[in-house]
Amino acid sequence: MKKKLLSVFLCAAMTMSLFAGCGGSGSAATGTDAGSTDASGDAEAVTETAASGEGSVYWLNFKPELDETIQELGKKYTETTGVPVKIVTAASGTYSQTLQSEMDKSEAPTLFVVGNAAGVKDWADYAIDLTGTKIADELSTDAYNLYDETGKLVSIGYCYECYGIIVNPDLIEKAGHSMDEIKNFEGLKTVAEDIHKNADTLGFDAFSSSDMDDSSSWRFTGHLANLEYFYEEKESGAKWEECPASLTGKYMENYKNLYDLIINNSLTDPKDLANGGHDAEAEFKEGKAAFFVNGSWEYAAVSGDVPNATMIPYYCGVAGEEKAGLNCGTENCWAVNANASEADQQATIDFMVWLVSDPDASKAMVEQLGIMPYKNAAESSNGFLNDAAKYTADGCYVMDWATNYQPNVDDYRAALVAALNQYNADQSDANWDLVKAAFVDGWATQYGLANAD
């Protein structure tokens, strides 16, 4: 009997361990931010020691490459004003999870990023209307702000960026070509294929690796995909104001053109891309590859090793693309937490104003981020953004970030990555049809899910 009682007790104890699996989805979030808070240890210490009466700032940042700069700036701000600033950066690809769990805490972020249409849908209720605030007065343009359907200014662009194909012109010349040859897809293709063919004798290849793991796949499922969305948008004659319910897929062929060129003329065999492990940035910096698909935020990282690095548009075989410019837009938009105390909101807005108007602070921001659309912000020295401005000055059209409308963006991109993995392993028509299904039909499906009750 005693033994029976003991075993009943033991089995009860074990059953209890099941609860862990169940409560998981509610509390799993705590696990995700463990990885993201590592850089913020110092900032947290600051919070504790400072006076709590005057409001404080907690910024949940989504750009890992910006973390170092803003941690420094946060410290500096605390030193000069005494206002505690805590900055936490979400690990790459986990921003929305981290935001969700952080927002539920009593010490929720006062400043967070709502960078696209889907974000506005989810978070508009938790953001204050920034219309008429001090930070809104600092803006030099309204072009990068996000409004909800009621016209509330939910989030406010703090910088804008561009992406395209980063090129090392020195290597192009070494290969016996010139940048003037690359004015459209045909030109790009000729140069890239020639370099790839002679990669062994040249000592470098055309494109750096296009890994499909989380740290890199967004370059293709987010950015490169933009060319398809953009040309659809352009054809429709009007800028998208909200997420379209479906795509036509008319420019999938062009997406394929450029995608095929990138994966087949690269340092890495397309079959080895699925699990990643290659460092595309390093490949470009070390002169192992002439082309690198990425954005203006890479300027600070690559310009040291490749001072002549320049950025060209996504040439993909669309008629008239000689007049194409870079993809310009932003996902860097600040929202202020509506549930934060008034003192915290005020402190946060003051901090934002400081970031965009203080000469040193805005200079540091601009160096990392690109151009800040504010009256008193420092001038940008970002070569890629200067390239973008040059294209515009030459009368080229700007490819705006239609990508920002991707519905249920994480699920949508995950399916696209899976399809592209199949395609990379075996570039058959059937596999391309899968990519098309994920790209075009997946849009409509995810749109339906995102807008379901």
Next chain:
Amino acid sequence: MNKTRSKTPKESIKKHFLLFMGPVLAAFIIGFVWPFIQGIYLSFCKFRLIKDAEFIGFSNYGKAFSDASFRYSFDYTAVFAVVSLVLINVLAFTVAYILTQNIKGSNLFRTVFFMPNLIGGIVLGYIWAMIFDGILSRYSTSILLETKYGFWGLIILMIWQQVGYMMIIYIAGLQAVPDDMIEAASIDGASRSQILFRITIPNVMPSITICSFLGLTNGFKLFDQNLALTGGQPFIIQSDGSAIKTTEMMALNIFNTFYGSNKSATGVAQAKAVLFFILVAGLGLLQLAYTRKREVQQ
């Protein structure tokens, strides 16, 4: 004098049990019981943030049941749990049996076999993904490209991680089998396999109960390794562009539902989690009841 002395500790335990149990109990309630109750409540709600949940009744459960990916992940998880349960236990028992046969260096072997258990699931997942891809890339494929690779890859990973742990439990069980019983059997002319199946195994039935219970529930609850090894890939892209994640197990499905989709999906994920709990608890108890019947009372 003696009598009062022996009673004192018991009485004082009765008096002070809260002092000793209190902290654990409090932690258990704060970290376990309360979130669990809250989780059940949230499964009837629509919410973005937990603090402003809105009660909507049973509709989350309807959506959870009609979700094809959830049903798929249930099937996949069930197959995985059964296969891993059998393989892990057979292997663990075998290793334990061998290591109780007075082999030289058996302590070293035990330590080595147990060590994988000390590594976290996420780390293991990424390491094994690299190992598998190192091999598979020779054949121009990847663990992310074929469901069967993902399945067997996860099985291999789990075996590697779990066998050592289960082995310890089996060793404890095997060492408790009375030597005189085995000696008597061998004097009566029982063969080695007869001794194994008629005497040893019935006597280690309590260990088998524990191990199979742990194996089954571990199989169902698996999350970290699944996330890190394949993350659900490869997907079957259906004609409407939606995707079935062919190696996504239930816990990962719940996680992906919670963070992946629209505003109302958080409640659905919560409903799935409650269903998941009922399922795992039910299965575990059933299995426990069944195996317990076969235990030999000494």
